[in-house]
Amino acid sequence: MIIQDILNTEITYLPGVGPKRAELLNKELNVFTYRDLLYYFPYKYIDRTRFYKIAELDPDLPYVQVKGKIKGYSTEGVGPGKRLVADFQDETGTIKLIWFKGGKWITGNYSPGIEFIVFGKPGVFNGIINIIHPEIEAANKIAERINSALQAQYNTTEKLKNQYLTSKTISKFVGTLLKQIKIRLPETLPPYLVAQYKLMDLHESLHKIHFPENPEELEKARHRLKFEELFYIQLNLLKFKTNRNLKLKGFIFSSVGNNFNNFYHKNLPFTLTDAQKRVMKEIRKDLGSGKQMNRLLQGDVGSGKTLVALMSMLIALDNGFQACIMAPTEILAHQHFNTISKLLEGLDIKVRLLTGSSKKASRKSIAESLLDKSLNILIGTHALLEDNVQFSNLGLVIIDEQHRFGVAQRARLWQKNTNPPHILVMTATPIPRTLAMTLYGDLDVSVIDELPPGRVPIKTMHFVDSERNKVFGFIRNQIAEHRQIYIVYPLIKESEKMDYKDLEDGWDTVSRVFPAPKYCISVVHGKMTPSIKEQSMKLFKDGYAHILIATTVIEVGVDIPNATVMIIESAERFGLSQLHQLRGRVGRGGSQSYCILMSADKLSKEAAKRIEVMISTNDGFEIAETDLQLRGPGDIEGTQQSGIPFDLKIANLARDGQLIEYVRHIAEDILAKDPLFQDVQNQIFIHELKRLFSQVQSWSNIS
Ligand code: ADP
Ligand code: MG
Numbered sequence: 001m002i003i004q005d006i007l008n009t010e011i012t013y014l015p016g017v018g019p020k021r022a023e024l025l026n027k028e029l030n031v032f033t034y035r036d037l038l039y040y041f042p043y044k045y046i047d048r049t050r051f052y053k054i055a056e057l058d059p060d061l062p063y064v065q066v067k068g069k070i071k072g073y074s075t076e077g078v079g080p081g082k083r084l085v086a087d088f089q090d091e092t093g094t095i096k097l098i099w100f101k102g103g104k105w106i107t108g109n110y111s112p113g114i115e116f117i118v119f120g121k122p123g124v125f126n127g128i129i130n131i132i133h134p135e136i137e138a139a140n141k142i143a144e145r146i147n148s149a150l151q152a153q154y155n156t157t158e159k160l161k162n163q164y165l166t167s168k169t170i171s172k173f174v175g176t177l178l179k180q181i182k183i184r185l186p187e188t189l190p191p192y193l194v195a196q197y198k199l200m201d202l203h204e205s206l207h208k209i210h211f212p213e214n215p216e217e218l219e220k221a222r223h224r225l226k227f228e229e230l231f232y233i234q235l236n237l238l239k240f241k242t243n244r245n246l247k248l249k250g251f252i253f254s255s256v257g258n259n260f261n262n263f264y265h266k267n268l269p270f271t272l273t274d275a276q277k278r279v280m281k282e283i284r285k286d287l288g289s290g291k292q293m294n295r296l297l298q299g300d301v302g303s304g305k306t307l308v309a310l311m312s313m314l315i316a317l318d319n320g321f322q323a324c325i326m327a328p329t330e331i332l333a334h335q336h337f338n339t340i341s342k343l344l345e346g347l348d349i350k351v352r353l354l355t356g357s358s359k360k361a362s363r364k365s366i367a368e369s370l371l372d373k374s375l376n377i378l379i380g381t382h383a384l385l386e387d388n389v390q391f392s393n394l395g396l397v398i399i400d401e402q403h404r405f406g407v408a409q410r411a412r413l414w415q416k417n418t419n420p421p422h423i424l425v426m427t428a429t430p431i432p433r434t435l436a437m438t439l440y441g442d443l444d445v446s447v448i449d450e451l452p453p454g455r456v457p458i459k460t461m462h463f464v465d466s467e468r469n470k471v472f473g474f475i476r477n478q479i480a481e482h483r484q485i486y487i488v489y490p491l492i493k494e495s496e497k498m499d500y501k502d503l504e505d506g507w508d509t510v511s512r513v514f515p516a517p518k519y520c521i522s523v524v525h526g527k528m529t530p531s532i533k534e535q536s537m538k539l540f541k542d543g544y545a546h547i548l549i550a551t552t553v554i555e556v557g558v559d560i561p562n563a564t565v566m567i568i569e570s571a572e573r574f575g576l577s578q579l580h581q582l583r584g585r586v587g588r589g590g591s592q593s594y595c596i597l598m599s600a601d602k603l604s605k606e607a608a609k610r611i612e613v614m615i616s617t618n619d620g621f622e623i624a625e626t627d628l629q630l631r632g633p634g635d636i637e638g639t640q641q642s643g644i645p646f647d648l649k650i651a652n653l654a655r656d657g658q659l660i661e662y663v664r665h666i667a668e669d670i671l672a673k674d675p676l677f678q679d680v681q682n683q684i685f686i687h688e689l690k691r692l693f694s695q696v697q698s699w700s701n702i703s
Contacts, residue, residue, distance in 0.1 A: 010033060021165060024159060034177055034181075037173060039649055046150070048065060048149055049149045052066050053090060055093045061121075063119065068089050070097070083100050084099040084106060084107070088118060097136070098131070117139050118135070150214070178211075199224045227659065230651050234441060238441065245291050248291075249419070253315050259314040259347065262347055266346070267347065294423050301583075305448060309424065312396060317377070320393065324379065328401050351378075357529075378391075394421045425443065460595040460597065460618075463598055464599055466601065486586070487550070489501050489551055506549060524537055564594065565596065567595075575631065580614070597611055597615075610630070
């Protein structure tokens, strides 16, 4: 207990810190307590066993250290550029050391002729190698310097540096703190886990992560700390899932009845793919289990998730329940409504649409029919979340394109019943498995990993802006073959800040090249009213418009099989998953489809890589994996709302996938044996989970 108190001590009390620096550490680094400081890990280490010769230095090297002597000092420049310069030499050459401030102290302390070790990042000016503001110390003092060859480097900010809170200062603070805590730091994992998985113990890990003596030791410390971090995230998610299963009863959908059977035998326009069948089985098993279903359905664009959603809803109806689908945009909600109404033609099932632009009268009649149970399926947007939308017996909620909904919004639908409905979350943004384990770690996952038969893989090509005429020629030929074309722009209007193509300008050009009345061009963007948007979409959907000019509002879900060309302007502007989503708008019928990525001639390395990946594969999971590697998990859509603290301190969701799987199994085993942590050894989990997740926990207590 006492040691806990020590770790909770405010950082201001650490010798050398004080109130002013403490405030900076709070604000800039989120370091409030001793514990926070110990868990403020270095971002890299510099090997100080290696010495460079001056002749070896070049400005591309990272930090280096050199042994040599100062030959003499001079002052150069005037005003703010005024600087102290030392010529520093070893037997192989001379470089310049430069200071813009603190010159007096330097000349007073580092006399010419004495051997010094100089450490810093080499630069170059006028062809001469220099080091600006080097660390410098007497060579004969090196032994007593730091008992660590690998020197930890800490991220700092400009504000910190201005107050002389450098990486070195932070390292000093950590050193002081570790010396001050005289007791062994208590374990945060039960001893049996530490032993069984051969982990370095916490006390040693926290020392070695800051002051490693060799790379092997550092690796062990890192492993232990990553293990702990990822393990507790998984334990938290799985504990939540276990609690839910223990606490909540789900509606039991025991029978498959007329609604399902009639649809299946009379209306289903094709046979299900094997993947769709498998997923239906998984869902049916959940629905009949007596537990509340919480399932994530992943499937690449065009893999046929809508059908799975519909059949699941029919099972709900067969058991006397209502069902709803919530989509992220009006266009999508409309589309679901149309598709589903059509699929259900001739069956006695009542489906209605509710969006932000629904009229008062229709809202009223929807509300009434929900309560008197005459309405079976409600399809809509966020509008479904409004308080006045009350179901009488909601049995199944389907959330399409999940990443557009925050956790809190999901939760509001959960709460529409006294008993929780079954939840099926569908996403067309494939998420790498290990990331899904963390983002949706409390959900069960089903995957449709097969496209309906007869799809011809989309061909993806890259053209630069100067090749535009070729692309227009291609469009002309496609239209002559009665195909339709999407052209997507990153911006609606010209922007001074960003040099990307915009829709207005695009419209000017395209309508000149493809003039009316021979050609019809439709436009859709986010600034239009829903009803105008809907009309423009309809023009294209019904085949009147040859070309649809749009912003990314059409990114998600829009299904128009006759459209075979997707042109993405300023493709360098888009992320991989967005490009993949956009491409997924074509290739939906049986004919060859094309995705044309237009870009400026010059591309950044990353943009070039994205385009290369798009050309080389159509596999959404492969693309998601690359996306994760390129961008890191924090930028992946959905992570911000996930309720997980994504400023992980040491683990990395993109790189530590294997470890995530490993610790997840361990957490699963523990919960299977002791779901309530009654075993004395496991009681530490209760304490740690509370400490780690009490702030982010609230969202997950919902269902
Ligand atoms: P997504 O998974 O992207 O939501 P959709 O459900 O919109 O995909 O399905 C894409 C297209 O594939 C639709 O036109 C749908 O009718 C069709 N489709 C779905 N399942 C099958 C199947 N088993 N066989 C043939 N076509 C199918
Ligand atoms: Mg869909």
